[in-house]
Amino acid sequence: MKGSNEPVFWSLFGAGGVLSALIGPVLILITGIAVPLGFLLPEDTLSHANVLAFVQHPLGKLALLTVIALFLFHGCHRMLHSLHDLGFRTGTRAAFGFYGFATLGTVMTALLLLIW
Amino acid sequence: MSRFQSTAKTYIRPMSGWWLKNPYFIRYMIREGSAVFLTLYALVLLAGLACLAWSPEAYAAWRGLLDTPLSLGFHVIALLLVAYHSLTWFQVMPKTAPKLPFDPRLIVRGGLAASAGLSLLILVLLWWVTR
């Protein structure tokens, strides 16, 4: 039997799972529902100036990178296993695709954040 | 290979559609399905970031998209599924911990309380700094 590399991806999955369990719902509520509807928070909370100030701050950068990267790794790990659950054969190629996608998203986020 | 394999002819039942055959499995699939929406939500944020980098007009367009019924519908579903993920995540958390000397339900309650507390903190902070 071959040792699995799953520990690496499971750790990222776990970190993303904890983070999204703690603050996933409130983030979706804020950016996707409350601010667009102007309910709980004013509609200009996500104004260009506000968001720019957020990504210019080192803590803002760190927060965004952590959220996007970990949500992607958590989501991709689960989707990969769901494909297997649905009866698809998921070998190395599928794993490459899903984790590659999460890595790409992470790198893009990091590069974009370097602009400011 | 098997030391124990019987020589009898056997019938192997198919697995297709297993997830529909038990409410427990349906709930499991909903839990796993939350990952699709969490991934899409991360991509929405990434798209916003890319638009912000591109130009103020591009950012305004992204911000405008958030106001559409399609976006609102997506976020409502995402909110429900990720909230369900949150609940189930804390429910199974004791399974990954060693045997605990206290009631594992305390972990579930603690996790949910931490989630509620952090959510409130983020909302208040955001309201405070953008006021």
Add this chain to the structure above:
Amino acid sequence: MPDATTRTIEIECFRYDPETDAKPRFQRYQVPFTDDMSVLQGLQYIKDHLDGSLTFRWSCRMAICGSCGKMINGVPQLSCHSFLRDYYPRRVRVEPLNHFPVIRDLVIDQSGFLDHLETVKPYLIPKEEQPLAAGPQRQTPLQMDRYYQYSQCINCLLCYSACPQFGLNPDFTGPAALALLHRYNADSRDQGWSARREVTNAEEGVWSCTLVGYCSEVCPKGVDPAHAINQNKVNSTLDYFGILKFLLPRGDAK
């Protein structure tokens, strides 16, 4: 109030005869029952009075031998431990345990499980062999508590029938075998982590589990195999990053 009056319930049985059937079929029987009758006793009534060809396994009739597991209305259960009165007036549908090949009627082939059971080395692996003259190896109640629950398994295989990952991939070591693996790893007299590491860390070991959790739900002995497996995902991860060896409290036999 116990009710001694006899009622009649319909039992629908999965039938498969490898010599004549290409596919299984279902057969219904009208079974008179009293309040104290288990589903197993219903099957025995069929065999004794209605159809002697119905084939199924059982032995102890008291939820301890682990041989009478069946799918009862789609849920893996010990048939000696579930009662007809709880299903009446609905029909009871009895099928062989899910995810195993069917040999005949309600009898499954457990050889796949036996192979997995052997791989986890379910016996004490001490660093140094203790001579008999050394006397009994004493344990504190706390040390015993660490593994006792996992040692209660009766190999009934309900958990395998509850596990879609085993159904999708029969090479998965599976809940009961991994619970026993942990039962020995957690024993203060055992230092066998390394001897069992290959099975633990493999794709077919703990990493085939997606924590569906239904195995622990159906276990009649409170073994909680999902807990055993998922603790060992943490251990396997620590082992992968080379941290575990510093944490093994009793050293390692290899």
